[in-house]
Structures are given as structure tokens and as C-alpha cells.
Amino acid sequence: MTHQKGNLMRTTVAVVGGGYGGIAVAKELDAFTDVVLIEPRDTFVHNVAALRGLTDPQWTDHLFLPYDRLLTRGTVLRDLAVRVDAASVTLRSGTRIDAGHIVLATGSAYPFPAKADTEDSAAAKSRYHHTRQALAQAGRVLLLGAGPVGLELAGEIKAAWPDTSITIVDPGPEIVSGGYSGAFRAELRRQLDAMGIRVILGTRLREQPPTAAGTAGTFTATLQSGERLTADIWFRCFGGAPATGYLAGDLTTARRPDGRLTVTADLRLAGQQRVFALGDITAIEEPKQAGTAVAHAPVIAANIRTLLDGGGPLTAYRPGPPGIVLPLGPHGGATYAPNWEEQVDPATAAHIRQHAKERGDTLLAQGILGAELTSQLKGEHLNVGEYAALLNAA
Template sequence: MTPTVVVVGGGYGGITVARALDDVADVTLVEPKETFVHNVAALRAAVDPSWAEKIFIPYDGLLSRGRVVRDRAARVTPGHVELASGATLAADYLVLATGSTSPVPSRLDVPELDAARERLRDVRDALDRSSGVLLLGAGPIGLEFAGEIAAAWPTTPVTVVDRGPALVGGRFPDEFRADLGRQLDALGVRVLLGTTLTAPPDPAPGTVRPFTVTTSAGEIIAADLWFPCYGTGVESGYLADSLAAARQPDGRLAVTGELRVAGHERVFAIGDLTNTPELKMARSAVQQAEVAAANVRALISGDTLRGYTPLPDGIVLPLGPSGGVTYDAEAGFLGAEMTARIKATFHIERFQETLGVPATV
């Protein structure tokens, strides 16, 4: 009999592993969203209408033998996935790929396509009406969003506040952060580091309404629109029985060198859900998916399993269509021109190919 594989989560890692196993197993991908969402380009889509449609890619062409089930995993145990609809899927092999959450618009918090489109329209409309934007968090999300806003609305003041002492976490050279700061300054983005707000803004995030806030240093900031750009979390509350024991305090799963969930031979975890010591990004999710798929194939055929080597710190951080900074362990530091080239398409063509959709860029 053909072995069954259930992949829980249809993000970057999930679609990669599902497609890679479609020829050797009966694959079922479980995903509540109506379409794949290319989150890497979500912040561009929040300011640029031409990108608002591109980031939604249908799942229809992903699998030729398997199937995509639009549902949510409610309870997962070794060998079984209980769905929110009440159905239960049996699995010889499980791949957990439910990814992470972060605030709108870096992630869209609704599964329906029309509602997700509306979220983007609401953000763009609010930005268009705003006379001053406050972003909380000077990590990759906050700084990329600041760059997108400043490039699209150059006369709108943008302020970024973060309690940390430096721009962007991770092990990056001084040159990287220096050029990042220079470009932000040239865009007119004001960054306040090493400080917090004494109280959060009164309006709800994404709502245009004048407010003032005070930093712990006593500075008063006036704006009429704000967004949280921090607070990434993982979705693993659906795990039960022995799988729940692998959850760490932050919700991530302890995995072996072969990306198996600790204590389980036929259950794999990939992407942001894992405790691998590396920055959680789409590229690492895809690489982990490739290793996990190879190892499922190896278990099916009786071959030797592969180990996964965590990626060194690296990032491509755009600041609008023509700016940004990049750091790669092999290439080193790259400035605005090369970053803009790398992010010109946000590599969407790669994921369109995985999903069996004709390239649109």
C-alpha cells in the first residue's frame, strides 16, 4: 500500500515538502487559508496595490496525486490528525509546518481570500489618510514596513520605537547596521532605540485617530496611526499526548538533527515551529522542508537519513523598491542597489512554480 503523509500547514515549508513527496506517497496537506499567502511580500502589498493580488496563490496546482484539505488541525497525535470539522486523518508520516504568527500586515490573520484582501485595503487606506505613523519594533518587520511607508508616502513622518539598543537582531557586521541607519535617515524615518512607551497608544492598531504617547525618556510623540511590529509566536497548541511533550516554553518543538520531533521516528517538524538555532525565515523553512522530505523518502525506501545544518545568520531587508541592506555569510554585505535587485520580485516566481501556477513577474 502507498504510505500516507499528512502535512499540517501550507506555508513555505509545507508546500515544499508536500510537493516533494507527491510522487511517492498519498499526501494530504491541511491548511485553513483559502490560498497560499506569499508573506515575504506582504508589507509591499500593504502599500502597493499591484502587489496586493500577486501574494495570493491558489493551491490547486500544488499536488497531482495528493489533495489539499481546507481545514484546521484541532488535535494532532502520532499517526492521527483530528480536524476542526470533526474528520480524522490517519498518517504513516506526519510533517508539522504550521509556521508562526505576527501582527497585521506582516501576516494576514484571516483565512478567507476576500477578507485578507480587505485587510490589505484597510491598511493602505489608513496609511493614505495618515499624517504621521508610529511603528513599535525595530526588527526586520518594523524597519521594512517603515521603508515601504516612507517610499510610498514620502511626506508622511514615520517614527520607529524599540527598547533594544540596536537595529535588527542577529549577528551582522557594523557596516550592515550603519548603512541601514543611513538609509532610514535618508528616507526621513526617525528611529528611537533603547526606549519604550509609558503606555500604549489609545486607538486600536491600524485606526486613524490622533494620539500622543510618551517614551520612557520623557519624549512626546504625536501621530494618528500606529502598528505593532513585534510579537511573533508559533502555533503548536494543537499538539496532544506525546507530541505535546516536545513543546518548549516558547511553543517551538525540539527536533533531532534529522528534523524528527524528539522521541518520534515518523513525525517531522519544519520551519518556524522548530527550535533549530537560526533566524526564522522562509529560506530556512524551505531548506528544512527539503531535508524532511528526503528523510521521509528514506524511511519509506529504507535508505539513510540526512542531517540538517542550520543556516548562518543572513537577511535581505528591503527599504522600499529602491533601497535596503543585505548580509550573507558568503557574499558579505550588500547595499541598496543589490538589495533592490534581489527583492524586485520577492522570489515569488519560485513559489508560483512550486504551486503549479504560471509566473506573473
């Protein structure tokens, strides 16, 4: 397809955003229709491994995977969607793409280093390397936020530099808020304590640190409790924001005050027949994780195929129970999976039960997988092979 300023030929499907859900749905659609995947970054960014890519130089290149072999029929267009209405996508370059169907997959922004904050992969790699050098010289690290990112970053730093002092501060009453069990949090706290990572809950800093996040510079900050903390570098581990500011026309009615989009059971925007949304930008009450976005993709692809074939009953998406795989470095962490036996084959389930029995592991009965199984599930490999295969970049 030739792209030029002004109107383009009508495309069957425009997928806006090339993150986890975007590449999954584009690949599914590519099998049976014309698709244009619109993404401003020059490569796919494997954010699941971003914190390992910060602390381990051998992992940094694993974060950035090319798009050029993702689609066989369709097109990956490097550009930014600045306006999307019910029938077209207008790009930063001035191009407008008229679309028979639109899939919104723009995800969310998050502070560095959990997500790269530049569209250019070379610049992103440079920042990860530069920040790693600063971390290597830092004896004391302050992390603001005791959610999954804060805990995972703490684990990665400890694995790389065991003598580094790490303090996590969060105003909430517990770590990893959400629909997880107390036993799951207790296991994480046990491991954090064993690693010497201090967690301070129920308070916050009285003032913003004087240095920029991720920048070397010793400072002392005061908690609301009056305690003073000295650190050589700090990171913001909270504050994700859905990227939906490009909506225009009737689509804006689906946008909630928090920026997320109200969708129907079949993942269409409320009030729309041909516009779908997936992943972090949806207002579905479920964890905003890569796997969740990927799970939306086959539902949307099936529904678009039904519509292209002339209509019929559409497939409904059903959120699963709360679950999370939370590594604390390559060999630590815990997994909350109350229905884990339903998600694996019988042989794997038998292996996991036998493994737990041999080790006297009582966590499994509570739907929790401990450090060793968490390492096998995610901590050692961080799913890089799975997404490299999806992009045909393996």
C-alpha cells in the same frame, strides 16, 4: 480520496500547514507517495510581499496564490488541525486522518500587516485595502519594533508616501537583533537617516496607544524618557508566536516553554520516529525566514523516502550562517551574506564583484550587499515568481 466524518483511510503522509515549508515539502513528497496537505486558508499567502501589498494596491492580489495546482497525486484539504498525535491528525470539522508519517509545518502568527489574520483571502484583501486608505491619510506613522518587519514597513511607507513622517521605537539597544554585523546595521541606519525615518532605541511607550493597531486615529503617546510622540496611525512590528498548541499525547514533550519544538538533526521531533517539523516552529537556532523553512523541505522529504524504502541513514540538516535580505522599499535596503560567494554561481559572483568595483562599493568586502543589489535580489520582485512557480500558479 473521499473525506468524511470519523476515520479516513490511512494516508502515507499528512503535512499540517500550507505555508512556505509546507508547500515545498508537500510538492517534494507528492512525487513518490500519497500526501494530504492540511491548511485552513483558502489560498497560499505570500507573506514575504505582505508589506508591499499593504502600500501598493497593484501588489495586493500577488499575496494570494491558489493551492489547486500544487499537487498532482495528493490532496489539499481546507481544514484546521486541532489535535495532532504521533499517528493521526484531528481536524476542526471532526474528521480524523490516520497518517503513516506527519510533517508539522504550521509556522507562526504575526501581527497584521506582516501576516494576514484571517483564513479568507477576500476578507484579507479588504483589510489591506482599508488599511492602505488610512495610511494614505496619515501624516505621522508610529512603528513599534525595529526588527526586519519594522524597518521594511517603514521603507515601504516612505516609498509610497515620501512626505509621511515615520518614527520607529524599540526597547532594544540596536536595530535588527541577531547574529548580524555592526557594518550591516550601520548601512541600514545610513539609509533610514537618508530617508528621514527616525529610529528611537532603548525605550518604549509608557502606555498602549488608545487606538487599535492599523486603525486611523490621531493620538499622543509618551516614551519612558518623557518624550511625547503624536501619530495618526501605528503598527505593532514584533511579537511572532509559533503555532504549536495542537500537539497532543507524547508529542507535547517536544514543545518548549516558548512554543517551539525540539527536533533532532534529521528534523524529527525529539523521541519520535514518524513525526517531523520544519520552519518557524522548530527550536533550531537560525533566522525564522521563508527560505529557511523551504530549506528544511528536501531534508524531510528525503528522510521520509528513506523510511518508506525500509530505512537506512537519514539526512541531517545543517543550518547556514546568519543571513538576511532586508529591503527598504523597492529600491533600498541591505543584505547580510558573509558567505555570499558560496551561494551563487561563479559568473554571478564575478558580476557582483565587478559591479561593486565600478561603484567603489566597500560593503561587499564585509559580506554586505547594498541597496541596488538588494533591490535586484528581492526588493523589486519580492520573490513572488519563485513561489508562484512552486504552486504552479505562474
